Amino acid sequence: MQINLEQFLRVLAGETFKYRNLAVGIFIFINLFAVIVGLMWPKTYTSSSTVFVEEKNIIQPLMQGAAVATTVTDRTRIAKEIIFGRKIMNQVIEDAGWLQNGLTGIEKEKLIDALKSRTTILSVGNNLIKIEYKDEDPARAFKTAQKYTELFISESLGTQTQEGQAAFEFIDSQVKEYHEKLSSAEQQLKEFRSVNVDARPGTEAEVAGRINALQATIEKTSLAIKEARIKQGSLEKQLSGEAEVAVTATREGQYIMRIGELQSQLDTLRLTYLDTYPDIVRIKHQIEDIQENIAQEKRKREAGREMAKSGGQVVVDESTRMNPLYQQLKQQLFETKTEIETLTTRLAETNQLLRVETGRARRIHAGEASLAELTRDYEVNRDIYHDLLKRRENARVSRNLNRDKQGLTLRVHEPAFLPLQPSGARFMYFVIGGLLLGFIAPPALIYGLQKADPRIRYSLLISDRLNLPVLAEVPHLMTPGEMATISRSARMHLIFIFTTLGFVLAISFFRLVGVM
Amino acid sequence: MSKIEEALEKARARESTRSQNSTLEPGMQLRAVPDMDEHDFEAHVAAGKQIARMNEPWQHSRKELAESGVIYPGMEDIRVANAFRELRTKILQTTRGKNCSILVTSTSKSAGCSFVARNLAVAFSFDESKTALLVDCNLANPSHHELIPPDITLGLTDYLRSDDLNIEQIIHPAGIQRLRLIPVGGRLDITAEYFTSLKMKRLLKNIKERYMDRYVIVDAPPIMHSPDARILAEVCDYAILVVPYGKATEAQVLKASRDIGAHKLIGIVFNNEPQMPSISWLRKMMGGLNQVASKKSRSSRPSEGKS
Numbered sequence: 001m002q003i004n005l006e007q008f009l010r011v012l013a014g015e016t017f018k019y020r021n022l023a024v025g026i027f028i029f030i031n032l033f034a035v036i037v038g039l040m041w042p043k044t045y046t047s048s049s050t051v052f053v054e055e056k057n058i059i060q061p062l063m064q065g066a067a068v069a070t071t072v073t074d075r076t077r078i079a080k081e082i083i084f085g086r087k088i089m090n091q092v093i094e095d096a097g098w099l100q101n102g103l104t105g106i107e108k109e110k111l112i113d114a115l116k117s118r119t120t121i122l123s124v125g126n127n128l129i130k131i132e133y134k135d136e137d138p139a140r141a142f143k144t145a146q147k148y149t150e151l152f153i154s155e156s157l158g159t160q161t162q163e164g165q166a167a168f169e170f171i172d173s174q175v176k177e178y179h180e181k182l183s184s185a186e187q188q189l190k191e192f193r194s195v196n197v198d199a200r201p202g203t204e205a206e207v208a209g210r211i212n213a214l215q216a217t218i219e220k221t222s223l224a225i226k227e228a229r230i231k232q233g234s235l236e237k238q239l240s241g242e243a244e245v246a247v248t249a250t251r252e253g254q255y256i257m258r259i260g261e262l263q264s265q266l267d268t269l270r271l272t273y274l275d276t277y278p279d280i281v282r283i284k285h286q287i288e289d290i291q292e293n294i295a296q297e298k299r300k301r302e303a304g305r306e307m308a309k310s311g312g313q314v315v316v317d318e319s320t321r322m323n324p325l326y327q328q329l330k331q332q333l334f335e336t337k338t339e340i341e342t343l344t345t346r347l348a349e350t351n352q353l354l355r356v357e358t359g360r361a362r363r364i365h366a367g368e369a370s371l372a373e374l375t376r377d378y379e380v381n382r383d384i385y386h387d388l389l390k391r392r393e394n395a396r397v398s399r400n401l402n403r404d405k406q407g408l409t410l411r412v413h414e415p416a417f418l419p420l421q422p423s424g425a426r427f428m429y430f431v432i433g434g435l436l437l438g439f440i441a442p443p444a445l446i447y448g449l450q451k452a453d454p455r456i457r458y459s460l461l462i463s464d465r466l467n468l469p470v471l472a473e474v475p476h477l478m479t480p481g482e483m484a485t486i487s488r489s490a491r492m493h494l495i496f497i498f499t500t501l502g503f504v505l506a507i508s509f510f511r512l513v514g515v516m
Numbered sequence: 517m518s519k520i521e522e523a524l525e526k527a528r529a530r531e532s533t534r535s536q537n538s539t540l541e542p543g544m545q546l547r548a549v550p551d552m553d554e555h556d557f558e559a560h561v562a563a564g565k566q567i568a569r570m571n572e573p574w575q576h577s578r579k580e581l582a583e584s585g586v587i588y589p590g591m592e593d594i595r596v597a598n599a600f601r602e603l604r605t606k607i608l609q610t611t612r613g614k615n616c617s618i619l620v621t622s623t624s625k626s627a628g629c630s631f632v633a634r635n636l637a638v639a640f641s642f643d644e645s646k647t648a649l650l651v652d653c654n655l656a657n658p659s660h661h662e663l664i665p666p667d668i669t670l671g672l673t674d675y676l677r678s679d680d681l682n683i684e685q686i687i688h689p690a691g692i693q694r695l696r697l698i699p700v701g702g703r704l705d706i707t708a709e710y711f712t713s714l715k716m717k718r719l720l721k722n723i724k725e726r727y728m729d730r731y732v733i734v735d736a737p738p739i740m741h742s743p744d745a746r747i748l749a750e751v752c753d754y755a756i757l758v759v760p761y762g763k764a765t766e767a768q769v770l771k772a773s774r775d776i777g778a779h780k781l782i783g784i785v786f787n788n789e790p791q792m793p794s795i796s797w798l799r800k801m802m803g804g805l806n807q808v809a810s811k812k813s814r815s816s817r818p819s820e821g822k823s
Contacts, residue, residue, distance in 0.1 A: 014790035015762075456769065457762050459786035466770055469783035471756060472603035474632065475791045477596040480582050486793065 003458050011457055014476075015450065016443050023442035024493045028500045030441055034434025035504050039511075041430065043422035047145035048132035050124065051079075051153065052413035076123040079152060082159075083131065084116055088151045095147050119148070128413060138419045145416035153410045164399035171392045178385040185378040192374055196367040204368065207361045214354040221347040228340040235333040242326040255294045262287050427511050431504055566727065567647055567694060576663070576691040584662060586692070587635050589642060593794045600639035603756075603785060607636075610754070610782050615646075617724050617732035619780070621745040622758035623772045624738050628787045629758045630659045633735035636756075640731045641694035647730045649687065649723055651698045653711065653748055654737045658700035663690045671701025675719065676710045683722055696730075698723075711747045720751055739772050746775055755780045761789045 016023055082088065089112045103111070120132040131148050135141035266283045273280055450457060459470045478486065581588045587597040607618065620636065622629035633650060640648035651672060652660040661671070668688050675686045675698075690697040710716060724732050734752055739745040749755050755776045759769055773781055 010791065011789070013792050017792050018790040453762070454765050455762050456759065456764055456766060456786075459784075459789075461766065462759065462769060462784050462786065466766060466773070468757075468769070468773055468781075471606045471783035471785055472599045473786045473789055474599045474603075474628075474635075475595050475789045476761075477585055477587070477631070477635075478593065478793070479585055480579065483793075 003460055007458065007460070012443055012447060012450075015446050015457075019442075019446060020493060021489070023446075024496055026442045026445065027438040028496055030438040031434045031500050031504055034430045034437070035507055038427040038430030038434075039507070041427070042136055044134045044136060045138035045141045045419040045421075046132055046134045046423040047138070047141040047416050047419050048130055048414075049145055049149040049412060049416040050414040051129045051131065051149060052411050053127045053129060054411065076121055076129055079129045079131070079156075080121045082155055083119070083121060083148055083152050088148070088155060089115065091151055092144060092147045095143075115144070134423070142416055142418040149412055149416060153412065156410055161399075161402045164395070164402035168392070168395040168399040171388060171395045175385070175388045175392050178381060178388055182378070182381040182385050185374065185381050189371075189374045189378055192367070192371060196363070196371070204361070204364050207357055207364060211354060211357045211361065214350055214357060218347060218350045218354065221343050221350060225340060225343040225347065228336055228343060232333065232336045232340065235329055235336060239326065239329050239333060242323060242329060252294055252297050255290050255297070259287055259290050259294075262290070428508065431508050434504070435501075567645065567729065570647070570694065572691075572693055573689055574691055575693070581692070585631055585634075586663075587638055588692075592796055592800075595791075595794065596635070597639075600635045601642070603636060604639040604642075607754070607756075607782060615724060615727070615729055615731050616753040617720050617734060617751075618782075619734045619736050619745070619749050619752040619755040619776075620758060621736040621739045621749070621755060621772075621776070622760065622787075623740055623764040623768050624760065625657070625741065627738065627758050627760035627763065629738065630654060630657070630735050632756075632758045632785055632787055633733050634660060634663075637695055637731070637733040638692060640733070641692060644694070645729055647694040647696065647727060649696045649698065649730055649732045650690065651720075651723075651732060651734045652700040653744065654735050655700060655704055655706070655744065656737055656742070658704075660690075660697055660735065661699040663692075663697060664688050664699060668699070669702045671699035672719075673701035673703040673706050673710075675701070676706060676713065676715055677703050683719060687723070708742070708744045708747055711744060711751065717751050739775050740768065749776050749780050752780070754782050756782050756785055758785045758787050760787050 092115070093108070093111060115133075118134045120130075120134075122130050122132070124130045131145060131152065133141055133145040133148065135144065262283055266280060266287070269277065269280050269283070275281070456462060459473050462468050463470045576584075576586075578588055578591075582591070587600055589597070591597055618636070620629055620633035622632075630652075637648040637650040640646050650660055652658050653672065655673070661668075670681065670686050672686065675681045675683070686698050686701070687696050688699065689695075720732065720734075724730065732752075734748055736745040736748045739749075739757070757769070757772055757776060759772075764772075769784070773784075
């Protein structure tokens with residue numbers, strides 16, 4: 001169902017007309033009430049000041065990165081926190097002449113709460129904080145607002161300086177602490193180095209290399225020794241098979257051999273011939289001659305021996321001589337033996353060296369762990385120390401910045417003023433509001449009642465929802481008597497309305513002139 | 517009344533209640549009155565002549581009409597008169613110009629049912645070719661007798677109770693041209709059953725058929741509060757339901773319309789819409805104010821002169 005505006009207004013107007021007594025009553029009541037409330041409403045004076053939070057200044061770009069300028073995020077909130085803090089509130093009460101003697105704690109508390117409720121702190125634009133205070137007394141409003149601003153600025157600047165100082169001091173103390181730590185770590189490292197000379201970087205690898213080399217030498221030497229031993233064995237075996245002296249053929253020997261030959265000839269001849277055969281006889285003579293020569297030879301040798309024995313000389317037998325192969329082998333054997341001895345000595349020495357190196361390596365390992373720990377301590381401390389040093393310098397600059405009021409600065413953009421005109425809900429607002437409300441309220445009320453009432457007020461409802469044809473909408477017919485009553489009451493209503501309006505206007509005029 | 521007639525009546529009553537109880541089915545159409553034929557047309561012409569000869573022994577003054585809440589041609593606030601003219605036109609559209617008896621009932625008391633019935637009758641009588649007969653059947657709250665002089669007392673109830681009265685004796689001129697009235701009469705102790713009697717039916721048939729252009733308007737009590745309206749609806753051709761502004765809920769309207777029955781109900785009249793006085797009236801009132809002011813000034817001046 002779509003009730004159009006025309007129909008709605010018609011019904012609303014009709015119904016308002018029907019309840020015109022009530023409507024006029026409400027109008028008069030609202031107007032009078034508004035005027036009375038307007039008259040009774042206390043005059044309030046508002047004094048406000050604006051504080052400019054200077055964020056960007058010349059210093060900042062220069063100091064970018066070096067100093068951390070204090071930024072105020074959500075300045076209004078911070079400003080509220082600062083101003084509504086007990087410190088400032090107490091001071092404001094004292095300075096702005098609020099504090100009277102004999103004020104109990106609870107009364108003071110209430111006073112502070114009242115002050116807070118009349119104070120508004122809002123941010124106007126990006127960097128402006130507006131501090132506003134309302135009071136019935138303009139002078140007091142001005143004074144309080146002024147005091148708020150002063151105290152707020154001094155307090156927040158003080159806070160900033162303190163903050164900077166505190167930050168610097170803290171970092172400074174940290175720097176000192178880390179300096180001590182670093183020195184002690186250095187000292188420990190030094191002591192450790194002096195005790196463990198080997199303990200220096202790379203030693204371990206060096207020692208390991210050396211041990212490897214020694215081990216290789218040992219292996220090589222052992223192999224060499226084994227080889228030499230085998231050589232010695234084989235030489236000895238060869239030597240045992242070789243004669244020390246070699247025998248040569250002598251004259252005596254040749255004679256004997258000749259005899260043997262002759263004898264065999266003789267034996268052969270004797271087989272065929274008699275002993276008297278000339279050849280046999282000659283051979284017999286020859287043998288005898290040779291035997292004679294042998295005997296002679298023997299005598300000569302004996303004589304020579306006798307002579308040598310008497311003269312004390314070594315008799316070198318003509319028939320014997322030294323064996324050269326034997327001599328050679330003997331020499332080689334001697335050489336091999338010497339080699340074996342040399343190698344054995346070297347092996348022992350190398351083993352000794354290896355032992356020494358292994359011991360050293362063990363010592364180095366033990367030292368390495370503690371060295372790493374000490375070094376780590378040292379390095380960590382050193383890094384932090386350097387970082388802190390940098391930070392301390394930053395903090396120093398920041399502190400100086402704040403101390404010289406070059407950081408976040410607050411300055412009064414618009415000082416508090418002495419309000420001359422009352423602010424807030426003025427009398428005229430009440431009058432105008434009353435008039436408007438007086439006109440609007442009755443139809444609104446009737447509309448509300450209509451909404452709450454389920455009974456049919458629109459013929460459209462019948463045709464649309466109930467699907468019944470509406471033949472006609474008959475307006476109310478006024479009888480002459482009714483009309484007379486209406487015109488009489490309408491006159492009365494008009495008189496009432498104009499009287500009320502006149503009254504309201506008169507009071508407004510007086511108020512404007514300043515009588516009331 | 518014979519026993520056969522009684523039995524017939526009962527059967528009809530049962531049938532009608534059944535149809536009333538059933539909801540308004542879309543297929544249900546209003547019972548149409550047969551179209552006019554040539555003969556009817558001639559009859560209409562004859563009737564027109566007859567109407568012209570109707571003698572009006574007396575007439576209400578405009579003031580009297582205004583005071584009794586009756587519309588009249590040339591009244592200042594024509595909105596009400598126009599509404600009734602519109603209503604009349606719509607009814608005529610439904611009946612296709614044929615005369616009929618129309619029951620006017622309402623959802624509740626003080627819904628302005630009698631006001632609607634009376635003015636509907638007056639609206640019919642505005643037309644010079646039509647007459648209207650208003651039958652006051654509202655036994656609990658009869659109101660239309662105020663239109664006629666108080667010495668005329670014979671009315672519907674008297675007719676139904678006695679066998680001596682003629683129909684002509686209870687139809688009285690109402691002081692408005694072409695409007696006749698059957699007042700409620702002096703014997704208000706009759707029961708609703710009289711309305712279903714054959715005599716009542718014959719009466720309605722008679723008064724309807726006596727003149728071709730007579731429209732019978734039956735003013736009935738509210739349908740929700742008494743069975744009278746339902747019983748009367750049976751004997752009338754059509755019914756209209758008066759719904760007062762801001763007094764009836766949707767459910768009440770729906771129930772009342774079902775009680776009447778879809779085959780009888782022509783439609784709803786939304787009555788008594790409150791509205792601002794017309795501009796002409798306001799102007800008049802302001803003029804009155806000025807007159808008062810000028811009178812005051814005039815009356816003050818001579819006194820000054822006297823002193």
